[in-house]
Amino acid sequence: MTTYNWGMIGTGVIAHEMADALNAVNGSIYGVTAVNAEQTQQFATEKHIQHVYPNAEAMIADANIDIIYIATPHTFHYDYIKKALNAGKHVLAEKAITVNAKQFDEVQALAHEKGLILTEGLTLFHMPIYQKVQDLIASGKLGDINMVQVNFGSLKDYDPTNRFFNKDLAGGALLDIGGYATAFARSFLNSQPNVTLTTVKFFETGVDEQSGIILKNPEQQMAVMALSLRAKQPKRGVVSGTKGYVEINNYPRATEALVTYTEDAHSSHTETLTAGNSDLALQYEVQDMQRYIEVGHDDGQLAMSRDVSHIMDDVRNAWGMKFPFD
Template structure:
């Protein structure tokens, strides 16, 4: 198996998970960068990384690096992605890949121009169960898809100073967890939505605490989403068609899907399909990223991320919510 020299920016909890996945799939991690020297050295020691950089910009310039992994707060993604792509590196970036669609369109164009792979860390796009679900839906087994329902509710500790609630750092439920729900919805809609209805409740810092979002496309398919950062919800997605529906629990890292057939109102039947392991979610991401690099294409992953970015922008436009740095 071909291995790649990965350079990691950031040493937070998701970077810890990714480092473990990289060591399992790739066998090694070439380098890591973090502005905090203590965290940097501790992380490098724990994950068996020999090369460290206190300045991420210097690591990006390293000619031996193939792939840059970015796990910083949202507001840093755009600049690091641009620097990495301009340095000829493939990029795997945690969600939200950028804070708005304008930034996304710029980095997508840059990746395409430089013939590089740019991928967003949506686990649900890489879980094996979704290949089976897509095949089932494409076969017409649940009929014409009419409605997608999806929610994501997390219970963040009350802390106005935390980055989750910091408007300067693009905090709020929409960018932190809304991308997952939107990616799920867009995966099972034939077309990009062109009609959005939404309402929002703000946290005291001005970020979106929770929201309800309805999407509709020109095929009259609809998606209904509920998001919250201060109320726990089961992560559940349902794809409903004219002959049945598919219910997926823990959809960001799903390993099973329950299919219920409803065409006969007097005799509904249900069965479950399974695939994959939730604990290997990030390993699937790494394997796909390295396959994308090897094959020179990304199975349409970046295009879907672009649709998500534009939907999230449209939602915020409906709210009239801008981040402070967007007003400068």
């Protein structure tokens, strides 16, 4: 397999994990940049990164770099993605890949124009268990899929100054954790929803603290989502059909799916599907990204991210919640 030179923008928590994944898959990391020069140098030393750049522009301009990884707050993704694509770099951006669908559509078109791979760091798109579940559904053993239910509840400390609650940094549950739930729901619907019903509780800063969301597509399949930044919930998804249902716990990095068959009204039986390792979630992302570049397409991942971005825009529009940059 070809070895690629990665450049990292950002040195936060997820960047630490990604650096470990890159080292595990490729054996080295080419470059890194972040706002705090001292922290960046410390990060580079700790993660054995070859080059430290004074800013993202300098790193993007380096002809030796093949792929840019973006792990900054959401609001900076759009500009960095555009700069990287215009410089001929492939891009893996953390979720939410952009803060709204207008930005997403622009960078998607730019990636297509440049013939480059652009993907979003949503782990559930890369966990092996999902292929097993999709194969099960395709086999017809669950019958017609009619309903998806999915939760994600995080309990963030009460701190109006934290980025999670900062409207200027695209805070709120929907863009922080809702991408996972929305991606899960969309993955098991046959088409993009065209009906959105939702209600929201706002945090004092004006971002969404928690919400309930119902989606329906033209085939009348439905998805029900519950999100919160101030109430812990299990990360649990259920995909229900006319002959059975699948329960997936810890779904962003799932390795197991419990299947219950219900076709017989008087009895049911279960089986457990297993695949993958949750500790390798970001390694799967790296491997898939590099495979996409080698084969020249992304297996439809960016199209799925597009649908997620547009769903989240529809939800925010229903709330009347606008960010300063919308």
